[in-house]
Each structure stands twice: as structure tokens, then as C-alpha cells.
Amino acid sequence: MKRKSIYFSAAVFILVVLYWLKTFSYGPKSRLVPLIISSAGIFFSAVTLLTEFSPKIASRLEMHLFKTGDSFSNEPGNKESSRNLLFVAVWLLGFLGLTFVFGYFASIPVALLFFLRYFKKQSLITCILTTSVVFVFIYAMFTMLMGYPLFEGVFFGGILM
Amino acid sequence: MQKKSNPLVKLFHFVLTLLLIIPAVFLLSSASSAESFPQRPISFMLPGGPGGGFDTYTRALARFMPKHLPREVNIVAVNMPGAGGKVCTSYIYRSKPNGYTIGFFNQPGTVVTELLERNPGYKVREVTWLGTVATVTYVMLVPGSSNIKTLEDLKKLGRPVKFGSNGFGQTDFLIDILASEEMGIPFVMVTGYTGSAAVMVAALRGDVDAMSYPISSALPNIKSGDLRPIILLGDKRSDILPDVPTSTELGFPNVANFASMYRMVGGPPKIPGSIKNVLAGALEKTIKDPEVQAWSKKANRPLNFINVDKTNEIADSMFKTFQKYLDTIKKHKEKLN
């Protein structure tokens, strides 16, 4: 857990520094406030990174890692939940990629079927039934009732904007 | 006949027939598509979000225009806000020139953006113009409670005049800086307001000294005493404000060249002439439609139609005018930064 936190905090630190550096390329008025805020950001993220290396500093600054209202304490991830997380993460990205290239009409059924079948093995009938219901709902709701065109996908000529 | 030549002859006849039919089909379809335009709904793009200035004009047009087309199809208003108008304008520019995508162009905003940016995504002078829906004349105003009554008062304020305006690149911003430069008013800009109503409230509050506002939008506030018009930025005095001097009268004829906003309608480059005429004709009939005129008066959204040829002229001359003022605009962009 600690090790993972270091990578995340390091990434945050690097991104904040990059932001701070980019700020200098703008005119004086444009960079005034962003500079102030990102300088504070560098300070805070540097301190955070420091505490990842040395827990002593953390307790001195009274930094309790998981006490903010909406963060959750990490139970030692068992193998099953790590696998779950990886599956869902890849699925989310795959669904996005599929939509980007082929559009919603292709991606929704494929993504749903895939998920229901392989995340927690459902019977084929359940998969197909659920997929159909959701697809019909989306189509009826968005395309027919509301008249919103759904993205056709780059492959079919959808315009990127 | 010999068996060998038979298939070849057949092939030859086949190819010949194809060579004759295919162009004929094309000719027929393009001719018929022009005659049978429109066949399906037309998208009318606008460079703003729902509720804004162009939005209301577009929806009003979309409501009344279909019946003036040779075949009544739906006209769908499509909001495409973004990047100060670049998203909408470049989208229209890149669309297929088949008459099914047209939209509003904010002039001079479109011209200025093209001149200032490296890759605006369009070329204004290649747009197929269909007409102008409204010309907006601007007046320079001060709060009703202010002591300023004339241009001389403005110049003699003793400190730079604070002009309130929308963000950089908006029409009133451009007009403020160019007109003030031209007429010799010392000024600073207070920008970043979203919407002219907000600017007016700033003037009422005393946060800013002056502003530019379309004459018809300002009229109710002039009548109520909240705002006082100082100068009309243009050539001719207005019937609705006959006592306000024009910038030309006051000795600054150049102001009239840039201080108007035009709501122009156009489509992608190279729309076929026949389709263009259908659209331009329908647009003109719609603007002159008594129902539309009635709405225009009631809602205080003025309409004054300018035909295709004149619109082309205005668009071209606008480009040249703002090329001349480009350096001034750039200078103030630097100053603002």
C-alpha cells in the first residue's frame, strides 16, 4: 500500500511541476493567479511525497492517510478483488475505445455481453436478455424520444469534436 | 459467329453501356438533387449555447423557414458553442456542400478570429453566403446617473475611461477598443463579463464608466433612464434615437466601417448555385414573412435582410477593414495580458 502511494504521489508531484513550468509561458496577467495556486500545489505535493518516504514526518504533521470524508481504507486486496478491478478497468477502457471507433450501436451490445458473460459468469440467456433490454432502453430513450444522435464511431464517419 | 469473339463483344458492349449510363446517372441525380432539394431535414448550426443571442434567431427561423422551401422539411437548430465560435464555423466550413448544413456566422468575430489565429479551421472569404439576417448598430452609453453627456466629456474625464465589455474577442470588446482609439478616448478595459446585461449592471453600479451596446437592446434601458447614449457608432442617425450624434458627424468616419455586427447566414464553400438560390430565397422570404416580422417587433429582435450579393460585398470589405486594424487589436491583446 505504501509503495503504491508513493507512485501516485510522485505522479501528482510531477504533473503539478509541469503545470507550474507551463505557466511561465503565459503573459503576466494570465499567469498571475495560476502561478500562486500551482506554487502552493508544489509545496503541498512535495510535503505529501516526503511523508510517503518517512512516516515519522507524517505523524508529526498529524497527517492521517485515510481520514478525509470520502476516501476509504484499503482492506488488504485479496486476489479476487484485484482481478475484479483489473477486469473492470480494462473493460471501461475497451468500451470507450470500441465506442470511439465503431460507435454506440456496436459498442453497447458487445461491451454488455462481454461483461455479463465474463465478469461473473451468467447464463447466456441472462446475458442476451439484459443486453437487449438495456440496448432497447437506450435506443428508445435517447434516439427516438429525445432525438439525440448517438456517436457513429470514427470508422463510420463520426465527426470528432 | 465464332465462340471466341462472342464474350468479348458482349464485354465491349457492356463496358460501353456503363460508360454511357454512369455519367447520365450522375447528371440526372445532380440535376434531380438540385430540383428536389431539400429531401431531408436541414441542420442550422449556431455558434452559441441555448438561450443566447444567435440561439433565439435560429430557433425563430427554424420555426418559420420550412414553409418557404420548395418542399417542407424540418430545419433543426443545432447549438455548437465552443472556442469563441471556431468550433461552429469550422464545422460548417468542413461540411459537405449539399445544402443540408448551413449556419450563422458572427461578423466581425469570424473575420477577426481568422486573422488572429494560426489555424482557425476555415477561410471566411470562401464561405457560400446566403444572406444577412440582421445588422446590429452599436451605441456608446454611460450610466444615466453619470455627468458625461458628450464625446468631449468622455475625453476630458481626467482619468482613463473604464469600458465594460464581454471577454476578449467579443464584438463589444473590439468595438470599444477600436472606436476609442479612433476617436482619441483614453481608456482601460474591464472585461470578462458574461453577457451585456451583466455589463449594464456594472455600469449602473458605477464599476465601469461606459459601454457599447446594440441599439435595440439598449433602448428599453435608455427609456427607463438607466443608460444614456452618447454616440451612435455609424453613419446615419437612428429613427429610434434621433438626438444621438453619430461618430461620422463628430468627425470620425472610419468608425462606421467596423462598428457594426452582422448576423450572416452561410454554408460551406462551393454549394451548387441552384441549391444556394433555394436557400437564399427561402431565407429572404422567411425574414419578410409577416409572422416573423411580428415576432421580431414583439421580442425586440430586429431583422433587416441583406441579399446574397451585398452580403458577399460586406464580408469581403470587412476582411480588408480588419486587416488594417489588426495591429491595433494585437497591441491591445498584449496590453491586456
Add this chain to the structure above:
Amino acid sequence: MIEGMQAAFLLLFQHGNIIWILLGTFFGLIYGVLPGLGGVAALTLLLPFTFGMGTNSAIFLFAGVMGAVPFGGSISAILINTPGTPTNAATCLDGYPMTQRGEAGKALGISATSSALGAVVGIIILIILMPVLRFIVLLFGPPEFLMLILFGLASIIVASKGNMVKGLLSGAIGIMLSFVGASLITGMPRYAFETNYLWDGIKIIPLMIGLFAISEILTLASKGSESIVDLNVGKISTGSQVFKGVAAVFENLGVFFRGSAIGTLIGLIPGVGGAAANFISYSTALQVSKNPQEFGKGSVEGVIAAESANNAKDGGALIPTVAFGIPGSAEMAVLLGAFILHGLVPGPALLKDHVEIVWIIIIALVLSNLLAAVIGLFFARYLCKIALTPVYYIIPVVAVLCYVGVFVMHRSIFDVVVAVIFGFVGFGLRRHGYSVITLTIGFILGRLAEVSFHQSLMMGYNNYLIFFQRPLSLALFCFFVIILIFPIVRKFVSSNKVPAQKEIRQSGSE
């Protein structure tokens, strides 16, 4: 003014206008529940259909929609941690944990009640202020707005309790993200990688959906949960819980009224009001609560604070809209557009010549809020079943709804990309102890704070003291400082009391 009210009431019972309110409520609820859509989408869709209707009927319809959207959004916020609209985000913070504890019914009950009543309070404030609306709007200029926003930003400090550094860092990151895009002041595009897409900045809806809904999808997966409700809890939400929720609002009237007041006040800041109001109300409740440790775990106070504010904001947003034609929120902007299309000219004249229009809006808003709440209460026990649905249905369905909903707002697939990116970012933030709350607050308020700051300077010819030279600005600044040191003072006062009590006990026992 009274004649306007009477006229509006008469109109209510004519032309089937009640039907339009009903229809509007229905639409508003649906558009509120579906992630990514919201009031603006609903109103824009309905606009062309209203051309054939009378103007008054159209306004009944629109205001009906606007009244129901916030509660619709609360439903998805509570049940699946998906803010239906950005103004429902703070409801996720305690509403969803309540669902996780099996108290979804109670949360829905609280939400319905505080939403409906919060809207009423907002409207009452509007009515009371009607004679002086102009004066109120003229009172707040850029320096005053900056002070109000600072007050909002102070809630970052409040919400960071327990983990100051990471909380403040998240807040700073949120503010930094809000600066992406072309500056309204200078026109210079910042951090936009030369794209048109980022010219207007990161859009709030994809950001929120990502940070809240998609990150929750990942969280559910990583926790290996069976369903949203942690089944170890043993309690399962039932119908009677709903009324416990209703009662809870009346047990916490202080929180409720404070939330409504803050909602109305912040709602009158044009542009940012709605999204910020619920967070500021939440943070204030956190700041003054006697049980701050409950916040984030399913605190009743947290839900009440968020919900009352996000409905009261409509009352506030109407103030500049009606007084000057300055839209107090994006939905108000569409409403004003609808006015114009129907031939009504917004601006100061509207109050004088067409005051019955204002009353129509008021009546429709109140009625649709109440109606939406009743519908919500009625369906609450069925909606709770969602909390028991297996996660392998929830995840894909919510994902599909989010991916589609985010896309249709601006027809931009890149919006979906942003949502997914922030889904992963949000998951990372929550997992490593950063704060999504403060990031969101920073993001909502950052840009407007900067614009107000620069405007104030431009107004004063670069005089940095302008903030302290205007009376209201100075007063707000002092109030802001007081709120900040309030808990320190309270601790100081209570620690002084303890030794005195010890003395009394000692002397008493001798």
C-alpha cells in the same frame, strides 16, 4: 405585485396548465435522474414543442421541469453515487454512504423533504426580496463576488480536516484544473494543448460523472462487493425508513434553514451558483456541526445541508434573472431564451410589465418541487431495491448510462474520454487518501474567483486595496475570516470551561 400573484393563480386553473406542470415534473425527474442530462437539455428539447402553446403555458411547463430536475439528480446521487446534475454532487458524499449502510430509503426521504421545502424557502426569500431585487443585484460587484467565492473556497480548508495537506493539495489541483482553457479576461488559451476542445476548459459534467460515478464503479470492483449495500450490515431498507428520513429533516431544522439560506445566497451569483451552493452548504454544516466525524459516512446533516441548498438555489438564481435579465444559471439562460422566442423581453421591464410571469414561475417551481418529492417518496421503497442489485448488473448499466449521457450533452466523444480519465483519477485520489470534495470545490470556484479578482483590479486601476474599500466587500471578508476561525475559537472557549468545572466539582465534593 399582488395582482400578479392573483393573475398567475387564475391562470393555473385555465388552459390545462396544471397538466403542463405535471408533464414538466415528469420530464424534469427523468432528465435529472439520467446522468449527464439535466435541466438545460430538457428545456432545449421542449422549446420547439412550445411554439404552439400560449406563452403562459410554456412557462408553467419550463418552470415545472426546472423544479423537478434537482430532486431527480439526487435520486441517482443517493443510489449509485452518480450526480444527475453537478448540483447534486454534494448529496453523493453522505447520501451514497447511507445507501451503502442499507438506509437508502431514509436518504431518499430526507432528500425529498429537504428538496421540496428548501425550494419553498428559496422562493419565500425571493418573494420577500421582490421589492428590492434591483438593489440586491446592484449590491454585488466583482469584489463582493470574490469574497463570496473565497467563502466558498474556505470550505476547502474545512473539508480537509483530518488531512490538511492532501485536502489542500486536492483543492489546489481542482483550482488548477479550472484554469484550463482560454482566460475570459485575456483571451489567452492556457494548458489547452492547442486544441479547440480544451479552449473552453474541462467541462463540469464529464468531470463530475468521472470523479463520482465512474470512480465508484472502479471502487465497487476493487472492494469485491456483492452489491452496493454492504450485506454485513444486516439492515435492509424498507418503506418505514422513508418516513424516518422525512422526520429527520424536522429534527434538524437548524441545518435545513442554514442550507436553504446559503443555497439562495450563492444561487444568486450568476454562472456558478448552483454547482457551488450545495458544496458550500455542506462545508458550512460540517464546520458548525457537533458531529463532524459523521460526515462522509452517512450523516443526516450532510444530506440535509446539500439537498436544501441545491433546491433553494433556484430561488436565488431567479433574482438576477428576473431583475435584470442576467441568467443566474445555465437553465435560467435557456428560460430567458424561451421568453424571447415567445415575445417576452427580459430585463428590468419584465418585473414592471409582466410580473405575473414571475409568479407563474414561482407557482410552477413550488408545485413541481412538491410533486417530485411526493413521487419520490412513493417510489422510494422500489428504488431502494437498486441498492440490493448485484454489482455485475450495476456496473455495466451505470457505465452505459454514463457513457451515453455524457456524450449527448455536447455530441462530443471527447467528453466521454474526459469522464473516463477522471474516473480513473478519482479512483486513484480516493484510494490514496486525497479528497474528491475539495478538488470539486476548487474546480467549480477557481475560474470565477480569478475572473472576479482581475475584474476588481481593472475596475480600480490596479488598486489592490479595492477589496477593503467597498463596504460590503469588507464586511464579507470579515465574515469569511470569522467562519474560518470559528472552530478554533470554539475549542478555545470549551477548553477554558473545563478547568472551571473541575474546580466546582472539587469544591462541591469537599
